Amino acid sequence: MVEVVLDDVRKTFNDGQVVAVDDIDLDIAEGELIVLVGPSGCGKSTTLRCIAGLETPDGGTITFGGHDVTDLPPKDREISMVFQNYALYPSMTVYENMAFGLKMRDADSQRVDEQVRWAAGIMEIGDLLDRYPNQLSGGQQQRVALGRSIVRDPAAFLLDEPLSNLDAKLRSVMRTEIQELQQELDVATVFVTHDQEEAMSMGDRIAVMNAGRIEQVASPEEIYHDPTSLFVADFIGSPAINFLEMTVEGGQLRGEGLEIDLPSGVNEALSKELPGEEVVLGIRPEDLSLTDPGGGLTDLDVQVVEPMGDTKIVYVDFGDRRLNIVMPFDTTVEENETVGIDIAWPNVHFFSPEGPKVCTWGQTTAPSEPAGNRGTLADGSGREDSAAETDGGAASELAGSEASDDVTTDDETANDEPTDSGRAMDERGER
Template sequence: MAEIVLDKVTKRYPDGALAVSEVDIEIADGEFIILVGPSGCGKSTTLNMIAGLEDITSGELRIGGKRMNEQAPKDRDIAMVFQSYALYPHMTVRENMAFPLRLAKVDNATVEKKVTEAAKILDLTQHLDRKPSNLSGGQRQRVAMGRAIVRNPKAFLMDEPLSNLDAKLRVQMRTSVSRLQKQLGTTTIYVTHDQTEAMTLGDRVVVMRGGVVQQVGAPQALYDHPANLFVAGFIGSPSMNFVPGTIENDTLRTVLGDVPLTGRIAGLLAKANAPREVIMGVRPEHFEDAHLLDEPTRDRGVVFEGQVDVLESMGADKYAYFSLHGEQAASEELAELAADAGSAEVTASGIELVTRLSAASSVAEGATAKIWFDNDKVQVFDPSDGRNLTYAGR
């Protein structure tokens, strides 16, 4: 077990493509850290550089205080779980899990003990003599984990270990991964493109985009205080609503109406030198059916009227979708997020708005609804560079 430090780690391929640019992360001993981002953001490359499967172009990687750039993977004492599991098909489960120990020339009795132990933790005891081809997806995944934990490495690296499982099993395995990590207390670096996994698993989350770290922080901190449009749009499901707006004195004029800026927000905007044209972001849960609120609360926020496009009742709450006339919020970050979600072609003209209302709401599909939102919970972004103008910093 050891802390892992990435100091301005950069990867540039021979053809000149910059995959990872000056990544600075300090991972504490025993920490569970998540690298998250859309495909091609450099998260897997970063992981492979830590593993030693790819060379580091510049910068330094230190594990337990020692420089590791030039060490072969086998000398770094870290274990890795691959997305495809990469089990050795000609070996039984037992042999698969024992393989790292055999290579380390551990004596037979210890190998047997450790494999039995790991199999017990992962509930694989009755499958030890089977070959990987006879196992289910979840079992294979557990064998891959077992191969990683048998030799008590300094750190675990996991490259989207759950993405090949079906949805139900994924949720189940997510909790077991979390439990296992707590139980073993081993430093873990986990790569995923799924923001739900990132939010639920990690002590801290690193959001990456185009090889550059966007923000590092606890999941809740990223959710509440995203540093820029990209993080705001990536973290959270359904994602944050973005509406273009214009600041006039202490009012933000948007298609949802004029939003009076609270003192807190106005202060932050002044400090950040906000431009006139901005993008306003509101999370779906900060909306509510205006009829359900008492007078004082309603007056504190902003109320707008719109026709409900689609209504999804989830039982505990309702998701109401609106399409509003007007220009979509436009920025590079948002375009990339849309492309990653595959919705770039689907989106019609106009603004799509997702609101989460309480189950008691009586809004109906096709009908006009009065919707309220909290004007102190809005976030304001600069469309030119995407930074969060209401970001209070750390």
């Protein structure tokens, strides 16, 4: 079995002035597709290049199937790689491009031919073999690049933003195709992207990177519903998560004229973990809901309504923050209308202003309803159900895109790392 393990990998540039990759630990099981995602300059590509051997780490080790390959040049690593610009050799035909890696390994011509035709068959580029790269469309070049990377039966499959040069439609087709290909090959695969949506839809697990460090490695569901830091919560999800800065005083959450009593479990966690009184609330757009004026937590004016087809995104200003709220498409709401908003409290995350998450309301010991919410409690509970419904809908949608055939790999991951993603999901399901 060839699994790829990164242990304390560190890479700096400019004589150590720029730290691109800062002590990363990551293991990729055989057959697993892991997505490295993060903003540009977060070190995701450098990490990939370290795995490929195109960069030599300053510290740490990289092992393939238990063998230390840290100092091996790329040619001895038996990996294959797809680049963002495909990097097809312009002076060679498609066939020669695909055969190149095998020829470099002294494969006899019959085997080269077999393998190239096999890979061309899979990628459906059999009729392009005599063309030159500049005679191909972007999508065809992409297929050739993928085909070239699979002819060699690689030990690991590395993809560096391979879809970002394609148009939106082709991109979603290639996404599925890469996933199918990866399952068929059953090799450890690292996919680098800056697109969180791509990451969510493709990865068995996602590693969110920021400033050279991995912020969180987990399944897409867990990353979305249980982010461990402000950064992850902010980076993943579209429309973006809402943040509210508030203070914790005397068991109450205060800010923007609101005073909300905290359940004891939450209060305990907050007072223990927070450095000061400030706390940042992270609320997913689908965890906010609209009520009649006066019927919610507070009353606000609707600024913009964006119909998205299946949903509507409603923007309201809360203090100097603009909140996005995802509502079902048939919600009737007009711009400039005054509405009440309500929050599905169990799904609210509390972050320290410095970044790490302190707790999620619903995951503290006793999930309980907010008590003493000024005069809004009576309606609150009812509306919360509907909020939970929308939430559930979103979750199932996500799970749907992942498809049921991911279940096996999910289990494997769970063995490696008994995270609480499963638990979190269970809780959600129960609710």
